Amino acid sequence: MRAVPISANPLKLDVGSHKKCLTICFFLTIGTFQYGLDYALVGGFLSMPGFLKVYGYYSPELKRYNIDPTVQQLISSLMTIGTFISSLMVGPLSAKFGRKHGLWAASALNAVSTAIMLGTTSKAALYTARLLLGVSVGWFFTFSQLYVHEAAPAHLRGIVFAFYQIMLSVGSIVGASVDNGTHTLTTRRSYQIPLAIFFVAPTIQSILIIFVPESPRWLMVRGDDQKAEKALRKLRNSDIDEHEFQAELSEIRGSTRDQVEKNNKWLFLEMWRGTNLRRTLLCLSVVCFHAANGSSWVNIYTTYFLTVAGVQSPFSMSVMVTCLGLAGVIFSLSFTRYVDRRTVMIIGCSACALCQLCMAIVWTVTPGSVVAGKCVVAFIALFTFFYVAYSPTAWLVGGELPNNQLRPFTYGLATALNFVGNWLGTFTAPYFINPAKLGWSAKYGYIWFGTNALLVIFTILFVPETRDRTLEEVHEMFENKVPTHKFKTYVCTGVETYAAQGVAKADVLTERTPYTAEKENVQHIESQEVKKST
Structure with missing residues (x-):
């Protein structure tokens, strides 16, 4: 198991x-x-x-x-x-x-x-x-x-x-x-x-x-409970069990009300207060992983290294490198449900770091040679594969961290900072790789090896595990100030209580004998373990 x-x-x-x-x-x-x-x-x-x-x-x-x-x-x-x-x-x-x-x-x-x-x-x-x-x-x-x-x-x-x-x-x-x-x-x-x-x-x-339908959680934040219920029902299969549906709806309703009540109307300020500060800083950091990986300079200057390698058709080869990126993300579909978010991010950033380091070493040993050019192109292809395979996980975790009301503000700011980071990497790259400036060429990878190594350390120390957690569970764990390394095993009793209330409502709707909240909590946790292990 x-x-x-x-x-x-x-x-x-x-x-x-x-x-x-x-x-x-x-x-x-x-x-x-x-x-x-x-x-x-x-x-x-x-x-x-x-x-x-x-x-x-x-x-x-x-x-x-x-x-x-x-x-x-x-x-x-x-x-x-x-x-x-x-x-x-x-x-x-x-x-x-x-x-x-x-x-x-x-x-x-x-x-x-x-x-x-x-x-x-x-x-x-x-x-x-x-x-x-x-x-x-x-x-x-x-x-x-x-x-x-x-x-x-x-x-x-x-x-x-x-x-x-x-x-x-x-x-x-x-x-x-x-x-x-x-x-x-x-x-x-x-x-x-x-x-x-x-x-x-x-x-x-x-x-x-x-x-x-519109996002049910956005509708719930606005207080449109009926519209939120209709939207959620449209998102779920028509044959969904009513107890499952009411349990999910009750989780969203109860947790969202708690979140809205605790925030004031100045949401840009609320992002930096109390338990939201930790969530905001983590969201900004994780989303900006993409800029710190060094993907911007690798992608833009692929054609340059193709030319150094003596490739006859650089446009065609650029298409091939891009196809490897598509292969990487398709490969990620095979493990995204079964491997922890932290593990994917640690392996992804480590692989990006090694590719950047190998490019730099090769260019240091035989700078400007056809052999070095071919090696760099090979590591660019590998970097593209690993980066694109892990990249969706960083976006995913970044959006899971803020609460329902603050998510667009926090995630929007994080995305903006990531775009700035990508621009900065692209804008400064010529000063490092251009022969008229520092002339490092692929040795620029030494810097990006360092940034990727820092990302690995940051993930180990600060990024919590959120795989299979509902957004409401993530909120409860941050509100309860759960340490990073206890997220994976923490039992969210508050969200379970909301789910049990939804099940009780479904019992009434389906004229079934009601469950007690305590009994439902126990059965729900046990059923989740059974479903996941099979």
């Missing part, structure tokens, strides 16, 4: 009983396709003659089209600024309008920005469009993650976050593949054809979420 955390999740701990919710969560994550798509497309545009003829200039010295460094930086950085701004706005907007309206707003901004980029030849208009696109991508990214955190059953949150990473990886593959197919065109079509893909995913998502 494998060791599992004691959970108050009253639902059946399988996949088949929750196919409806998994389908809804999959559609809600489609928008994250945009982030991967943009990441892959724009890097290719900067090497396309058709794009450079419009936004660059012809260099007699180079005998080819080139682009001004300032223009190049603005094209990439304005997108990042947009994601930063939009992530900070998620808290107040989400609290007032909900998760679905945030995704619709993202789709509208995406359509406007894409139309501008397709039709304009003005740099000023392009800059404006990039900023708007960044805002939309930030909202797609954050609103969808908030929704799936709050909609998915506790034991399946890992799977739905793999959906998000799959969509992001597919976006990167599509972007790199389309760039590879159009980069030889010398007209504006070379970049207009890839840009048109920006319309596809948001349009599909905007139509589908018409039929999707």
Whole structure:
């Protein structure tokens, strides 16, 4: 029998009983396709003659089209600024309008920005469009993650976050593949054809979420109990046992009321008070793991190392490296339900650290050689695989830590800081790897080996285990100031009591002999252990 955390999740701990919710969560994550798509497309545009003829200039010295460094930086950085701004706005907007309206707003901004980029030849208009696109991508990214955190059953949150990473990886593959197919065109079509893909995913998502309920936990925070119950019922299979449903609903209702009563109306300040301070700091830290892994500089400068390695078709090889990322996230589906969150994060960060270290050592021994270039490309591929395999877990844990009312504020701030961290890594990388500056090239990996090693230590010391825990259980454990290493085995009696009240209500509804709360608590814990061990 494998060791599992004691959970108050009253639902059946399988996949088949929750196919409806998994389908809804999959559609809600489609928008994250945009982030991967943009990441892959724009890097290719900067090497396309058709794009450079419009936004660059012809260099007699180079005998080819080139682009001004300032223009190049603005094209990439304005997108990042947009994601930063939009992530900070998620808290107040989400609290007032909900998760679905945030995704619709993202789709509208995406359509406007894409139309501008397709039709304009003005740099000023392009800059404006990039900023708007960044805002939309930030909202797609954050609103969808908030929704799936709050909609998915506790034991399946890992799977739905793999959906998000799959969509992001597919976006990167599509972007790199389309760039590879159009980069030889010398007209504006070379970049207009890839840009048109920006319309596809948001349009599909905007139509589908018409039929999707709002987040039941957001509705409960607003005090709309009846709407919350209807939303939760729409998320669960129609044949769900009424006792399971009422137990889950009662957990959400009781815990959310406790959370709302303890917070004042100044939620940005409430994030930093009492037990919320620990939760906020942990959320910010774990979400920013992605920036500290060093993925930004590895992804952006893959083509450079492909060139050093003597690869004939760097665009095609970039697609292959991106495909390894997709393989990594698909691989994560095989263990996300069965391996502790802390274990995944420790192994993932350790693997990223070793890949960064090996790249640096190889380049130190034989700098600039074809052999070194090939070794670096191999470790970039391995880094991509391990990083993408563990990455959804860091996003998942970051969103599980805040309480229901503060989640959009805390998670939005964490996402914004992560975008800043990624920008900082990308912006400073040239100073380390450019021969005209420090000229470290792949030796830059020594720094990122150090940051990944710190992440491993931080996870061991401070990150609690949340696998299979409901969001209400996580709240109770933080409120009770449970030490980090006791999260896994802690029994949440408060949440169990709420669940028992829900079961008692279901007994009345189904005209069944009522259980006592004490008896239900014991039977519930025992049934969870049996279900998990089989």
